[in-house]
Each structure stands twice: as structure tokens, then as C-alpha cells.
Amino acid sequence: MKKLLLSISVALSANWCSSQITFSSLDLQESGKTYVTKTDTITIVDIGSASSSFQSWDFSALGMHYMSGPSFDLTTNTPYAFDYPNSDLYTYGPAMMFGGFFGGAPVNSQGMDNGYMFWRKDATGFWTEGFMADEGQYAGKKVYTIPQEMILGTPANLGSNYINSSEWILEYNDNSLDVDTLYSSNTSKAQECDAWGSLTTPTSNYTDVLRIHEYGIKIDSVTATLAGNNVYSIELLRDTFNNYLFVTNGIHYPLVIVKCDKNNLIRTIEYYYNQGYLNTSDSDLNSNDLSIYPNPSKGTFTFEINFPIESHLPLNIYNSSGKLCKYTSLQNKISNIDLSDLVDGLYYYEIQFDDKMVHGTLIKN
Numbered sequence: 001m002k003k004l005l006l007s008i009s010v011a012l013s014a015n016w017c018s019s020q021i022t023f024s025s026l027d028l029q030e031s032g033k034t035y036v037t038k039t040d041t042i043t044i045v046d047i048g049s050a051s052s053s054f055q056s057w058d059f060s061a062l063g064m065h066y067m068s069g070p071s072f073d074l075t076t077n078t079p080y081a082f083d084y085p086n087s088d089l090y091t092y093g094p095a096m097m098f099g100g101f102f103g104g105a106p107v108n109s110q111g112m113d114n115g116y117m118f119w120r121k122d123a124t125g126f127w128t129e130g131f132m133a134d135e136g137q138y139a140g141k142k143v144y145t146i147p148q149e150m151i152l153g154t155p156a157n158l159g160s161n162y163i164n165s166s167e168w169i170l171e172y173n174d175n176s177l178d179v180d181t182l183y184s185s186n187t188s189k190a191q192e193c194d195a196w197g198s199l200t201t202p203t204s205n206y207t208d209v210l211r212i213h214e215y216g217i218k219i220d221s222v223t224a225t226l227a228g229n230n231v232y233s234i235e236l237l238r239d240t241f242n243n244y245l246f247v248t249n250g251i252h253y254p255l256v257i258v259k260c261d262k263n264n265l266i267r268t269i270e271y272y273y274n275q276g277y278l279n280t281s282d283s284d285l286n287s288n289d290l291s292i293y294p295n296p297s298k299g300t301f302t303f304e305i306n307f308p309i310e311s312h313l314p315l316n317i318y319n320s321s322g323k324l325c326k327y328t329s330l331q332n333k334i335s336n337i338d339l340s341d342l343v344d345g346l347y348y349y350e351i352q353f354d355d356k357m358v359h360g361t362l363i364k365n
Contacts, residue, residue: 020196021208023156023247025123031089034071034361035253036348037099038064038202038322039270047244047258047266048195048211052158055197057209057246059256062202062271067320067348068099069361075118080132083142087118087129093296093346093363100243100257100270103128103151104166104187104218114296114365125153130168143170152245152254153191156212160193179231182223189216189241199246199255201271206248206255214243251275274359290351296363299340305333314352317362320345339364 029035040062048055075087084090091098093114102117115136118129128151130144145168153162170183195211220237223230242264246256257270291304303315309330317326317339325342330351339347344365351358 019208020158021210021249023154023193023210023249025121025125025154027247027249027252028121028126028152028154029072029089029119030252031072031074033252033275034069035099035275036067036069036273036359036361037253037270038062038273039066039068039100039268041065041268043269044266045258045269048197050192050194050213052196055195057197057199057211059269059271060200060202062269064202064322067273067318067322067346068270069346069348070098070101071361072119078116080116080118080142083132084118084129084144087120089119089121091117091119092134100259100268101151101254103149103189104168104185114363119151120148123154124150125162126151128166128168138170138172141170141172143168149187150189150191152212152247156191156193156210156247158193158196158210160191162191164189164191179224179226182225183220184223185218185220187216187218189214199248201256203271203273209246209248209255212245212247214241214245216241290358290360292360292362296365297339299338299364301337301339301362303330303335303337305330309333316350317342318348318350320347 042065043062045059045062046057048057070091072089072091075081075084075090078090098117115131115133117131120127120129128145128149130142132142133139145166147166149166150162150164153160153164165186165188167184167186172181172183191212191214193210194213197209199206199209218237218239218241219235221233221235223233225231240262242260242262244258244260245254247254251272253272253275255272259267259269261267289306291306293302293304295301312329312331315328315330315337316324319325325347326339328337339362342364347362347364349360349362
């Protein structure tokens with residue numbers, strides 16, 4: 001009997017520091033933040049199963065095959081706040097910077113063209129409001145998601161369930177004398193918070209984690225109309241998505257996003273690396289201490305430091321695969337860094353400031 005009581009005591013003690021948390025809108029993305037993630041396209045991990053019992057997920061063996069870094073800021077800082085009045089956050093840039101947390105938004109089709117994604121964050125969760133390409137064939141066309149797509153429903157705790165259907169339509173060739181084309185994308189999904197426990201990644205260990213299973217179907221279609229009448233309609237794409245999102249309090253971004261096929265075979269695993277204030281990731285600095293402009297840039301980025309510096313600050317530039325592309329330094333309060341010799345894409349900078357490292361993202365396009 002004493003051994004039995006001891007075993008129960010040890011088991012309870014092991015889980016004493018962990019609890020079933022509630023993931024709320026307070027844990028969603030914040031304005032002025034860049035969330036840097038790494039993605040592994042090879043390693044297979046045990047994602048566990050739906051259960052009310054405590055689980056321990058060990059993803060510490062994940063590698064890095066490419067990086068992403070979406071930067072969120074206030075929609076009121078764009079010229080399109082009036083066009084998207086319900087949006088409070090936006091991201092800007094080419095598709096490759098967004099990572100895997102975008103739902104049915106068309107970031108995969110943007111290629112290297114810059115564009116805006118408009119989001120809404122409220123007590124019910126994180127939603128898409130629409131998008132607008134800034135470059136390319138459909139630049140300047142304002143597209144709205146109606147009904148809005150739920151990217152992540154809140155509040156979420158063990159057993160929570162959310163169901164959502166959404167649609168966006170892109171109209172082009174708008175000429176009453178010939179055939180007009182409508183490209184529509186419909187997404188239907190369900191999210192269930194089906195497990196909880198602790199999680200270890202290459203970055204850190206998290207003791208209070210919820211697993212959210214997202215399952216849905218995305219259907220893209222093209223419809224041709226003439227004088228308001230349908231000429232033809234064709235289904236271009238039907239894709240099943242099966243994702244597992246691991247979240248916790250206070251990080252403001254999913255810790256891990258496991259993307260599987262419909263048979264639950266893992267395709268990619270994206271995991272949280274670090275975050276910063278658009279240009280910096282150190283709490284000792286605020287968004288006014290370091291300015292980088294223009295960003296995106298065709299080649300030359302101006303780094304402006306708004307505090308005294310006593311010596312040169314080492315600056316490293318990495319590509320999206322984590323390879324060091326350039327090593328230089330900031331020699332003055334205003335320094336011009338030429339990256340015209342690098343190919344277009346998403347880059348990460350690292351500045352050595354005292355005994356700390358300051359991180360952020362650059363877009364050369």
C-alpha cells in the first residue's frame with residue numbers, strides 16, 4: 001500500500017506544475033511584432049493522440065530547412081484602413097515571409113510579389129478580413145473575405161470546438177462587352193482542442209500547452225460570366241488540410257504547427273524561434289531605438305540607431321535557410337547597408353548590442 005501511495009504521489013507531483021490552460025484573445029498576435037519561425041520538412045515526431053490525459057511532446061530533434069518571419073502592425077498605419085474598417089492588424093510582404101499561419105489566405109499564389117493581408121483580432125479569435133496585392137497582375141484589387149475565415153478560435157481550452165466557413169472572390173477582366181472571370185476560394189474547417197501537456201522544441205520547454213486539431217477542405221473555382229449570366233464554371237483545386245497547432249499563454253504565436261496530409265502523415269513542422277519589435281527582439285530596446293528603411297528595399301537598407309554608440313556594432317545577415325550571407329557592422333548612428341549583391345527574398349539580421357543579440361527581418365525585392 002505504501003508503494004502504491006508513493007507511486008500516485010510521484011505521478012501527481014510530475015504534473016503538479018502543469019494545468020489545462022485557457023488560450024484567449026490576449027494570447028494572439030500583437031502589433032509591432034515579428035514572429036520568427038523555423039520549418040523542418042524531414043523529421044518525423046510523435047504528435048500524440050486526442051486525450052484528456054496529460055501528454056509530453058518531445059520535438060527537440062527538429063531541424064531547420066527554411067525560416068519565416070511575419071511582421072504584424074496596426075492597419076491604421078496603412079493607406080487602406082478605410083477600405084478594411086474591421087481589420088486591426090496587417091502583414092505586408094511576399095508569400096515566403098508569412099510562414100504557415102495563414103489559413104486559406106492566398107499567400108502561396110503571391111510568389112515574390114508584395115502584398116497586404118488584413119486581419120482581425122477580437123475576443124472570438126483571429127480572423128482574415130481580406131487582402132490586396134501591391135505588385136503583379138492584380139495589383140490594387142481589394143479583395144474581401146466574406147464570411148471571414150477563422151484562423152484560430154478563442155477562448156480555447158480542452159474540449160473546445162469551432163466550425164467555420166469562409167469565401168473570398170477575386171474579380172478581373174471587368175468589361176461588360178466580353179466574358180468576365182471570377183476566381184473564388186471557399187474554405188470549410190473545424191477546430192477541436194483535443195489534448196494538453198508539455199512541449200519541448202529546439203528553442204525551449206513549455207509546461208502548459210494545448211493541442212488544437214484543425215481539419216478542413218479548401219475549394220478554388222473559376223466562373224465566367226457575360227452580361228450577368230454564367231458561361232461556365234470549373235473547379236480548379238480541392239485540397240484537404242489537416243493541421244495540429246500547439247499553443248500556450250504569453251507567446252502570442254503558435255509554438256508548433258504540424259501540417260499533415262489527410263492520412264495524418266506529417267508533411268512539415270513549423271516551430272516558434274523568437275520574436276521582436278518589428279526591427280528588434282530585445283526588451284531593452286523599443287521600436288523607436290532602431291529604424292530600418294526602406295523595408296522592403298531593392299538593395300540598400302538604412303539602419304538608424306537612435307541612441308549613442310561607443311563602438312561599431314557587428315551585423316550579420318542570414319537568408320531564409322539560416323545561411324550567413326553577409327558580415328559587416330554599423331559604424332555610425334546612420335549606416336547604409338548594401339544588399340544589392342543578394343538575390344530577392346526574405347533575410348534576417350542579427351546585431352550584437354552589448355552582451356545581447358537583436359534580431360529582425362529584411363525584405364529585398
